[in-house]
Amino acid sequence: MTLKYIPKYYWIAASVLLAVVVALVSCYLPESDLPGYPHATNKNALGNAKLITNVRILLDTTESVDFYSSGLLEIRQLESRWPNARTSAVLATLPGGVTYKIKNSAGQWIIADSHKPQSNIIAHSQHIEISPLSDNTISYSTANRKRSAYRGSMRLFAKAGPKFYVVNALDMEDYLLGVVSSESYSSWNMPTLRAQAIIARTYALYQRFCDNAHYKWDMQATQASQAYGGIAKETSRASQAVRETAGIVLAFGEPGQEKLFPTYYSAICGGHTQDASAVFNENLTPLKGVPCPYCKSIAPAGRYQWKTVSISKKVASQRIIQRYPSLAGLGQINQIEIESIANSGRLESVKLYGSTGRTANLKASELRLAITTAENPVLSSWYKLTDDGKNWIFSNGRGWGHGVGLCQWGSQQMAIMGKNSVQILNHYYPEATLIKAY
Secondary structure, three states, X not given: OOOOOOOHHHHHHHHHHHHHHHHHHHHHOOHHHOOOOOEOOOHHHHHXXXXXXEEEEEEEEEOEEEEEEOOOEEEEEEEOOOOOOEEEEEEEEEOOOEEEEEEEEOOEEEEEEOOEEEXXXXXXXXXXXXXXXXXXXXXXXXXXXXXXXXXOEEEEEEOOOOOEEEEEEEEHHHHHHHHHHHHOOOOOOHHHHHHHHHHHHHHHHHHHHOOOOOOOOOEEOOOOOOOOOHHHHOOHHHHHHHHHOOOEEEEEOOXXXXXXXXXXXXXXXXXXXXXXXXXXXXXXXXXXXXXXOOHHHOOOOOOOEEOOEEEEHHHHHHHHHHHOHHHHHHOOEEEEEEEEEOOOOOEEEEEEEEOOOOEEXXXXXXXHHHHOOOOOOOXXXXXXXXEOOOEEEXXXXXXXXXXXXXXXXXXXXXXXXXXXXXXXXXXXXXXXXXXXXX
């Protein structure tokens, strides 16, 4: 075949057009589609995650709860067997469009129809599950909590006395829709939201399969685990980040032997993240502290560096012993001695001296959680501690949170600077690997 002569400027124009097309595709192609993620091969660490992707979230402890669904509600008996509670017999099927008040009394559940308050349904079971049969949405409220909608079902676990646990059981990806939007600002850059989705998924799966501290639930809906606000907190951009990273997690280990690890994160690290060993007794390479030159320029006022806090020794002592009753033998704590400081300057451990002559060691992170209040917040364990005789003074404070793992405000600054979610995760979790768990 004879190739006809094409003027040089045609080739130039074609080259320019091709470059523009490539640039546009690169801009609009979801970031999670760019790299390849190998599927998990370590069945011991991730095998369950490939088969079971539901999660159980503790929402409340209460004596009475109201449920509502626009469609039918089914109530089943729940067999509480560790580690997975299973449903069995159907106890009742309730019409939709009605608010039902549920209480527990003497080992039986009393279900009252708001339209027919005198016609109670009695369910004889220690634990029950309430499931919507049509739209996978159920709302609940208590005397102290406004009505809020959640995906999945609700499980009620009886305690001693009239109180019971309210646990939301739902698909992992549905759960993340209410986490990413609760833990991040939806206006943040997409790489930040994708990184948040990946670490929230990893953390949840780790708690689900590797750390079954409670057989009734895997996590709480608060910052004690991960903030989770249900449907009311979902946003389109956070949901997009969850969809684009579906099933992707961080793991650590040799190829083929990767294991999930707890991908901790906090709001503002203060310039250097904290070794997990100083807070959570985790000694893994991806959870070692790393420099973070990013959060300083973007952190809200009073959070990267926070104001001096002064707490009387008497009050601080009471708070510490109230939180850690095993330290009651110290009497009143009169002296706090710093035992260990990280290279970054963050306190790691302290020694307490009591009026009884006894001493005790405490992690600096544990000390902070005991003494901090909304009125006098000690925002991190990075501070200078001084003693004026009557008070302990926390000055030169930096950061907000425990400081382990990803720095959320730092990750947003990295995204602003043009970093993608993979680069963000590589920075905060060194030597970790992205894999497709399911």
